[in-house]
Amino acid sequence: MKNIDISSIGEFRLIDMIKNQFADSKDNKNIVAGIGDDSFCFKSGKNNICITKDMLVEDVHFKKDWTNPQEIGRKSIEVNVSDIAAMGNVKPEYAFIGLGLPPKTSEIFIKNLYKGFKKACDKYKMAIAGGNTVRADKTIISVTIVGIGIGRERVIKRNGAGIGDLIGVTNTFGDAGAGVALLYKYGTKHKYNKYEHFLISKQNNPKARLKEAQKISKHLTSLTDASDGLYISVDLLAKDSGKGAEIYMDKIPVSSSLKKVFREDKKRLDLALFGAEDYELIFTVPSLKAKLLKKLVPHISYIGKIDSSKKVKYFYDGKEQKIKYLGYKHF
Template identity: 35%
Template sequence: METGDQKLGAEYALIERIARAAQSIAPPSMEAGLVVGIGDDSAVLRVGQRHLLWTADMLIEGVHFRLDWTDAYALGWKSLAVNLSDIAAMGGTPLASLLMLSLPPERTGEWLDEFIRGFLECARAYSTALIGGDTNRAASAEGPTVIDVSVLGVIEGLPVRRQGGRPGDWLLVTGSLGGPRAGLMRLLNHDRSDTEALQAHFMPCPRLHEGKFLRQHGAHAMMDLSDGLASDLLKLTHASQCGAQVLRAQLPVHAAALRWCRETGEDPALFALAGGEDYELLLAAPPQIAQTLLEECPHQTGTPLTHIGYLTESEEILLQDELGNLTPLFVEGWSHF
């Protein structure tokens, strides 16, 4: 039988190992101000009466992106957007960013100008200053290009964490699922016919307004969906020490994912569950609060919110079909290791 850590995968185990090592050297002054450390969407530091959020993400050519697929502008936008999604998951507001680049010489001219234009367009859209960073030459003329971004945010009050879920909470998700994966599948099949799918894949929109609204109105637990709903739900239930029951018929499948599944014969619900880079928000809230959120979130933020299941006392994650039958949910999603 797999342990919880084994189900979460090698990447989770690696992060846990680093976290244990880091705890052994944390100075007392840091421990006093550290509210959330390694393992959540953002670190949280208490500074006076405020809480600062600090997150970072690295994008590596050949692992996270291909330059024969994406243009520099879209890559610049996405490099910042994925970090802002972590701030959204805590219910915070971004303040500033640092940008670190490792580039081959051929990408220091027009390509870099377009990358920075995309990065700054995203920064402008979400009121995030670019205040510094670092640049280095890539290991060879062929690359790889490496993009490392760090974002600092702020929150009034306490952040929403992954560990706050309780049995009986409703599971809700913003927006729709599977669109970015549909874009990826199109690209893998040399098909650029679905511009909506490609847009979803290349230029995610972090749910910052939604994250603040959901935090302020009673979400118990929240995280962003970067690795796919099935995989990320496992992280939330593990942190909250409970299980989940997912309602298959209520999963909000993206229109581009539905088109892809009609063409290929794939199951839309399973396709959406195993997607990645949705950058929607998954949250848990008590039933009465959840019902209010379902009504108010679309009006206040313009983004739909869908009830997709429940947290349970069991440690299992189960998928309920239209007839009420329950089957274990096979966890499939993105992992680096």
């Protein structure tokens, strides 16, 4: 058997490989959402329990020159709450924090990091319930969050999209990716204007869309969050549901700040499609319920629809476009 580097197979084929290796876990009748969804969910009595884990690694997800320790702490919690939100009407309850730290890490850095953890946890009325610390070459933050389903509502997975469902999103896309692009180009000593500051803040201070998920979840057929970018997220919903999709690129919402800073349509669309860490919701809903969702959450936009093609096709001004993935790859 040929030994292949993971750089040759990529992140999502790696996840599929792991999922296939533990396929027999599907026989467990208590499992509601298994490996590969935004959170692992199982039944415990009358409740759905959802658990998620995410990691932030120095110089991959954050740079200490670009963001302060409180922001890093808050972001570490928010990105995990976003995965809980992606399961629908679930409340995050407990956080477990694992830290890998270089020995020369300052006490002040740690104290401020935990101030950030606590501020974010307090926002969601969530307890920090434990964790672990180890020595590492760079700062590594591993957060596990346990959430409990509210009431008896079902967990919303990625695989329920139906033919004809509309594809909806919350808020705008491309801002966080634009913030990273600016920081790489100019660094921290540049005098940024207010529009650029907004984009950088979207990278350093993301917000999970928990309230929105709780409001609309019972009407949805599938749901995920845009941690890896809009392009990847739409592909996951379509693939997991065994369907295809049409995406109308001119309907993808972008912020006024993104328009001010990046004036070329192509650049804005590339950031909106491939710029990760926006942490917005991406979902499918029957067309008859589209207006109801807009009443519940006015900042929803509809950017496409599900079809039977098993391909995701992109259109701009009515013409199909050839799209090549330009986003970040872990491997």
